[in-house]
Each structure stands twice: as C-alpha cells, then as structure tokens.
Amino acid sequence: MAKTEKTKRNPPWTRDEIILALDLYQKLEGTWPAPEDTRVQDLSHTLNRLWRAQGVDGVTLRNPNGVKMKLMNLRSHDPAFEDVDGLKAGNRLEVEVWNDFAGQPQHLRETAEAIRLAIMDNTLLSTAYVKNDALSSEEMDAPEGRILTVMHHSRExxxxxxxxxxxxxxxxxxxxxxxxxxxxxxxxxxxxxxxxxxxxxxxxxxxxxxxxxxxxxxxxxxxxxxxxxxxxxxxxxxxxxxxxxxxxxxxx
Ligand SMILES: [Zn+2]
Ligand SMILES: [Zn+2]
The missing domain is CATH 1.10.30 (DNA Binding (I), subunit A)
Incomplete structure (x- = not known):
C-alpha cells in the first residue's frame, strides 16, 4: 500500500509553506509535538486549503506526519541542534528561507500571519491564484513568498x-x-x-x-x-x- 501511495508524489514544499512551517518550528521552541498536536493539525489544514485552491488534493498531502517531517528537516538547519543527529533531508529552499527569516523572529511571525490570513480568506486566496500566471518569468517572488507577491502585483x-x-x-x-x-x-x-x-x-x-x-x-x-x-x-x-x-x- 505504501508503494502505491508513494507513486503519486506530493508536490514539493513551496516557499510560502516553508515560511509557515518555520514559524511553527520557532514557536515550538525546541519542544517536539505529536502529530495530533493541534498546532501541527492546524498547519496541515492550512496547507491543504492552499493546495485545494489550486486544484491539488490527496490523502497524504501535507498530512500531520508530513508536517512533522518538515519540522524535523528544519531542525537540521538549526545551529542549536548541530550535534543532534538531525534528518539531513533539507533542500535548498529550506536553507534560503532559514537564512531569510530565522534571524528575524518578528518579521517571520508577521509574514507567516499574513500568509495565513490570505489563505483563510476565500477572496484573497482565489484572487492570488487567478493572478498567479500574471507574473513574468523575469520577476522574482519576494522573500515573503508567492501569495503575498501576487497580492503586491495585483495592488499596483x-x-x-x-x-x-x-x-x-x-x-x-x-x-x-x-x-x-x-x-x-x-x-x-x-x-x-x-x-x-x-x-x-x-x-x-x-x-x-x-x-x-x-x-x-x-x-x-x-x-x-x-x-x-x-x-x-x-x-x-x-x-x-x-x-x-x-x-x-x-x-x-
Ligand atoms: Zn512592484
Ligand atoms: Zn527609472
């Protein structure tokens, strides 16, 4: 069963998602949540909402275990856990987001809150994805991620x-x-x-x-x-x- 589920790969984590995960990681302050922890469940729910808005769905998609796994990946970038045998599955985007935000907890909190607000608001969420392809290939998403980038362009x-x-x-x-x-x-x-x-x-x-x-x-x-x-x-x-x-x- 595990095999058939694996063949249908979940999309890679986006910058917006990693920002939200890093925000939760920082709020946990080194403690380790169970998958049934409400904060893990909430993030799983938020991320699913984000993907559903783009027509992507799936049983394993960003489920609480997947969220927990991402938190473990993030720990491998944390200097505070350098000598812990962390999971070294981190990717380039995680390192980028870590470098952009880990040293600015206030900015991270505000950005994550803004992304969450946008995801939970039906109008903002649908507008963001309708306008998604309006970005030219030469434009770069802001460090704050895709949803807020699209919102910026739409306002201006x-x-x-x-x-x-x-x-x-x-x-x-x-x-x-x-x-x-x-x-x-x-x-x-x-x-x-x-x-x-x-x-x-x-x-x-x-x-x-x-x-x-x-x-x-x-x-x-x-x-x-x-x-x-x-x-x-x-x-x-x-x-x-x-x-x-x-x-x-x-x-x-
Ligand atoms: Zn501009
Ligand atoms: Zn000019």
Whole structure:
C-alpha cells in the first residue's frame, strides 16, 4: 500500500509553506509535538486549503506526519541542534528561507500571519491564484513568498488607483517622472510617452492582507526598467536602494 501511495508524489514544499512551517518550528521552541498536536493539525489544514485552491488534493498531502517531517528537516538547519543527529533531508529552499527569516523572529511571525490570513480568506486566496500566471518569468517572488507577491502585483496594477496616482502627481509636479532614476516618458518619447509610467507598491508585503484599500501614498511612480530591476532578484529593492544602485552604476 505504501508503494502505491508513494507513486503519486506530493508536490514539493513551496516557499510560502516553508515560511509557515518555520514559524511553527520557532514557536515550538525546541519542544517536539505529536502529530495530533493541534498546532501541527492546524498547519496541515492550512496547507491543504492552499493546495485545494489550486486544484491539488490527496490523502497524504501535507498530512500531520508530513508536517512533522518538515519540522524535523528544519531542525537540521538549526545551529542549536548541530550535534543532534538531525534528518539531513533539507533542500535548498529550506536553507534560503532559514537564512531569510530565522534571524528575524518578528518579521517571520508577521509574514507567516499574513500568509495565513490570505489563505483563510476565500477572496484573497482565489484572487492570488487567478493572478498567479500574471507574473513574468523575469520577476522574482519576494522573500515573503508567492501569495503575498501576487497580492503586491495585483495592488499596483489596479487601474483605478494608478489613474488617481498619476493625476495627483501630474497636478502637483506637472510631469510623471520615475522616482528612482528621473526618467520621463513624455520627455523621451513625446506624445507617445504622455501619461506613461508604472506604479510600485511600497508597503511591506506582510501588511497587504490586512489593508484592503490602496492609498496614493502606498504607490511610487517608476519607469518600466526600474520596476523590473526592483523585482528582478531577492530581496526586492526599495526605491532608495535602487536610486543608490543607479548612482553608483553611473560612476565608471
Ligand atoms: Zn527609472
Ligand atoms: Zn512592484
């Protein structure tokens, strides 16, 4: 029986899932839960909800034993357990998530809570997966994972708020210039570039599920190149970091 079950492989753990598992791992503070522990059961339930939203289901999929196994894998990255004979089945993604979050417990807690909120909210969850394939292959998920990344893009591509932002900036400054590099499409391309600029949502990703309304101040105007560069690698850059990069890049 075990064999037939194994032939139908469960999908590999995603960054979002590992963040949630690491959050539970940290909350356990070195104690070891039984599979029937409610915290393990809750995580198993949350992860199943996430997969069902993508049409993936299965008896063994992220069951409490699978969750416990992942917690054991995470322990193999924990310096506090270095001499314990941990399970060395850890993968690259686990190491990445460990490095991104283990040293920032507060950030980990907030991010995990935001992901959980998004998974438990039917509208947020379905929106996240409908828009999933809207990401270009050159864009990189944020360290905070896929759901919050998709939510970020969806907020900054909302037509209504973009129009309002452009209008406000135009009224105030008389032009639409990139806040990182100063590029002005209208200046460069004439009429064709009139009114052309992208918006980048600048709020922390873990705030997104709590705030359903986007304010004009949550958006920065950026040219297409700068916007791509912000999202091209992990971690994403903020506008100031990108400006600094452009400044230093020009100093040859
Ligand atoms: Zn720019
Ligand atoms: Zn953006």
């Amino acid at each position: 591509r909302s037509r209504k708020i973009i129009q309002a932002k452009k209008k406000a900036v135009l009224t105030k400054t008389g032009r639409l210039a990139c806040e990182a590099c100063g590029f002005d499409f209208a200046q460069q391309y004439g009429d064709r570039g009139q009114g052309f600029i992208e918006c980048h949502h600048i709020k922390p990703l873990c705030d997104l599920p709590k705030e359903t309304r986007t304010r004009l101040d949550d958006l920065a105007l950026v040219c297409a190149n700068c916007h791509r560069m912000i999202h091209a690698q992990r971690p994403w850059l903020n506008i100031e970091e990108l400006s600094d990069l452009i400044g230093s890049g020009c100093m040859y």
